Amino acid sequence: MGLLDAKISKHNVLVTSVDNVMNWARLSSLWPMGFGLACCAIEMMATNASNYDLERFGIFPRASPRQSDLMIVAGTVTMKMAERVVRLYEQMPEPRYVLSMGSCSNCGGPYWKHGYHVLKGVDRIIPVDVYVPGCPPRPESLIGGLMKIQELIRMEQIGISRAEALKKLEEKSMDPSQLIQEARKSAKAS
Amino acid sequence: MGETQENTSQLPEVIEAKAVWAVLKEKFGDAVSEFDENPTMPFFEVLEPERWLDIALFMRDSPKLRFTYMACLSGVDYPEEKKLGIVCNLESLGELGHKIAVKVRCEREGGVISSVARVWKTAEWHEREAFDMYGMTFSNHPDLRRILCPEDWEGYPLRKDYEVQETYHGIKVPE
Amino acid sequence: MQELGRAEHTSVRVTPKGKDQVVIEKDLSSEEMILNMGPQHPSTHGVLRLECKTDGEVVIEAEPYLGYLHRCFEKHAEMVDYPGIVPFVDRMDYLASMNSDFAFCIAVEKLLDIEIPRRIEFIRVIVSEFNRIASHLVAIGTYAIDLGAFTPFLFCFRDREHMLSLLEWTSGARMLYNYILIGGVAYDFPEGFKERALEFVGYFRPKALELQKLLTENEIFVKRTKGVGIMPADVAVNYGWSGPMLRGSGVRWDLRRMDGYSIYPELDFKVCVPDGRFSDIGDSLSRHLVRAMEIEESLNIIEQCLDRMPEEEGFDPKAAIPKRIRPKAGEVYGRAENPRGELGFYIQSDGKSTKPLRCKARSSCFVNLSAMKELSRGQLIPDLVSIIGSIDIVLGEVDR
Numbered sequence: 001m002g003l004l005d006a007k008i009s010k011h012n013v014l015v016t017s018v019d020n021v022m023n024w025a026r027l028s029s030l031w032p033m034g035f036g037l038a039c040c041a042i043e044m045m046a047t048n049a050s051n052y053d054l055e056r057f058g059i060f061p062r063a064s065p066r067q068s069d070l071m072i073v074a075g076t077v078t079m080k081m082a083e084r085v086v087r088l089y090e091q092m093p094e095p096r097y098v099l100s101m102g103s104c105s106n107c108g109g110p111y112w113k114h115g116y117h118v119l120k121g122v123d124r125i126i127p128v129d130v131y132v133p134g135c136p137p138r139p140e141s142l143i144g145g146l147m148k149i150q151e152l153i154r155m156e157q158i159g160i161s162r163a164e165a166l167k168k169l170e171e172k173s174m175d176p177s178q179l180i181q182e183a184r185k186s187a188k189a190s
Numbered sequence: 191m192g193e194t195q196e197n198t199s200q201l202p203e204v205i206e207a208k209a210v211w212a213v214l215k216e217k218f219g220d221a222v223s224e225f226d227e228n229p230t231m232p233f234f235e236v237l238e239p240e241r242w243l244d245i246a247l248f249m250r251d252s253p254k255l256r257f258t259y260m261a262c263l264s265g266v267d268y269p270e271e272k273k274l275g276i277v278c279n280l281e282s283l284g285e286l287g288h289k290i291a292v293k294v295r296c297e298r299e300g301g302v303i304s305s306v307a308r309v310w311k312t313a314e315w316h317e318r319e320a321f322d323m324y325g326m327t328f329s330n331h332p333d334l335r336r337i338l339c340p341e342d343w344e345g346y347p348l349r350k351d352y353e354v355q356e357t358y359h360g361i362k363v364p365e
Numbered sequence: 366m367q368e369l370g371r372a373e374h375t376s377v378r379v380t381p382k383g384k385d386q387v388v389i390e391k392d393l394s395s396e397e398m399i400l401n402m403g404p405q406h407p408s409t410h411g412v413l414r415l416e417c418k419t420d421g422e423v424v425i426e427a428e429p430y431l432g433y434l435h436r437c438f439e440k441h442a443e444m445v446d447y448p449g450i451v452p453f454v455d456r457m458d459y460l461a462s463m464n465s466d467f468a469f470c471i472a473v474e475k476l477l478d479i480e481i482p483r484r485i486e487f488i489r490v491i492v493s494e495f496n497r498i499a500s501h502l503v504a505i506g507t508y509a510i511d512l513g514a515f516t517p518f519l520f521c522f523r524d525r526e527h528m529l530s531l532l533e534w535t536s537g538a539r540m541l542y543n544y545i546l547i548g549g550v551a552y553d554f555p556e557g558f559k560e561r562a563l564e565f566v567g568y569f570r571p572k573a574l575e576l577q578k579l580l581t582e583n584e585i586f587v588k589r590t591k592g593v594g595i596m597p598a599d600v601a602v603n604y605g606w607s608g609p610m611l612r613g614s615g616v617r618w619d620l621r622r623m624d625g626y627s628i629y630p631e632l633d634f635k636v637c638v639p640d641g642r643f644s645d646i647g648d649s650l651s652r653h654l655v656r657a658m659e660i661e662e663s664l665n666i667i668e669q670c671l672d673r674m675p676e677e678e679g680f681d682p683k684a685a686i687p688k689r690i691r692p693k694a695g696e697v698y699g700r701a702e703n704p705r706g707e708l709g710f711y712i713q714s715d716g717k718s719t720k721p722l723r724c725k726a727r728s729s730c731f732v733n734l735s736a737m738k739e740l741s742r743g744q745l746i747p748d749l750v751s752i753i754g755s756i757d758i759v760l761g762e763v764d765r
Binding site: 033034035036037038039041042043045046049050051063065075076078080081084088110111113114115116117118135136138 | 404405407411412432433434435436437440441444452453456459460503506507518519520522523525526529539540541760761
Binding site: 231233264266267283291314316336338 | 475700
């Protein structure tokens, strides 16, 4: 926001839109649910711990779904767990976001073909906002995914649906195909 | 090849296991099969599955054997012979130090093996797992339920002819 | 039936009276309550569910329900060929992938009957001992969180990162390495590994002591763990316990010493058992102490290995890997000492296929956890957390 960086002395008035303030507040205190499933949960813990320190982004895991606004699905969701995940998601208050961390929760990962008891993608049961690839994703990529969530929140406006916000986000982020084309061309030239 | 096999069969582990088998053969006669002296996992088979509990108790309590520790109990499927079975890896932990494997087989449909959960408590969960994966029943098991799959799961996943169910509680299961 | 159960059960109420006196009332019949702990609970170390039958603050019985992370390892093992199983083994015990791979490779190599080059054995032992320390650090750190101390967790994870970066430098991955292969390892150590590893050992020794001072000597920690969840040695053996759990009960049993696989017989290390001065033998604190002592021992092992490792110019770590891994028909039960206990693999091969007919993983946590019902009987609810933490379960390995 830049507001806090500028020196604000007493009795100042800031003029901004309600959306801005709301989004700023939401995105700078994302509280994920402390909810680990499998290997990715260890990387999530490592991200929370000393070296990567998620708390500097205002992200601190909460033990209860009722206090959290972000669900990091960290690991393999199995058939036995699927209904519990849905229930936990339903217990979270709106607005809520879901980050699917790791290949398993994105699509079933290595368990895609023969994993009879593995849910092939958590998006079969709950809507997912951001997918983070990797098996498991490094802490850096998890932080990258969380930044994407923050971008998503920044797009939100009162009276605009999530789908429209997503569309807006898509428009804003650059299309990578053009960059790849350019890189290919320059590679050929050299 | 023949030479190396001869050498390996002289491994102390195999000799010890053979001595164990000899004690059991003497005690239980026809209920115990011939001894298979392979170097990787020497084993014998219990031919009468209903006597497995007696044999297990004897193996644990006889001062000559003292198999105090069950390392592993695995369920196995033998589709050609239309049988299911278990393989137990036993060891006399810290006392006599010998090891042996025991196999027990039962019919594929409706097969029953006596449970040894009261002999080695660790067998309780291993047997539940074998039941969960293969569907053989363990008689006198204290609490025979599915352990890994949900209670209402269909079929026994590790049988060779297992077909995965299409949906589970309305969620699509296969890819 | 329920009525009968309630009538049978009697409880005791202890009320303080005056300064040093208490009133004990017996045979109070009270309501039993079912309390669910998990599958989403911060101190169950994953997706374990405990159904606790409680009477006030006392747990009558806690029944574990597993399978919330059942990822069909054994099915996959029958569907992919031998080298392809290794990544799935990685994902079983994700805190100690190196050790798990080691156990699996030992089992398959026993079946294949192949000789492993000496340098490979050293590499394997070094990486798995590093992984053992990393795993014990997570165990200790999360145990501290369970009991309400947050700082040790940060200390543990700080030092764990150093080890992860060493292993990443060697293998290319942070957690799930796929590094130890059947008959070899994926890469030789990078240049300068020895120096950096020794530097780490030198750095970490005082840090491990610091952790001990911070946590193990902490009075609150000792009060929460001492005398809680005592397991007598013979019952522990009957339950099939192994690893730090069994050693915590005072049984001097370590597969590294007893089975003497790889180069462990040549190395000088102690099998850590608590001596009973600081803890009651078999309680949660003993199990914690064993882990803490094992970190020291692992550091010793690493130092010895780095010292004795044969240097070979242009060493090819994949030279001994068979072109086609197809063991002859037979069965094997191979095992190794994991940070959590005995990890064994029962493998059945038909001699024709490159896939095993059956591959069962005997997981250490699965077996250790099976005693939960017995351990929890008559404990207080907060002590339940202390017991689960001391078992140090990894749900990936429990459910496979």
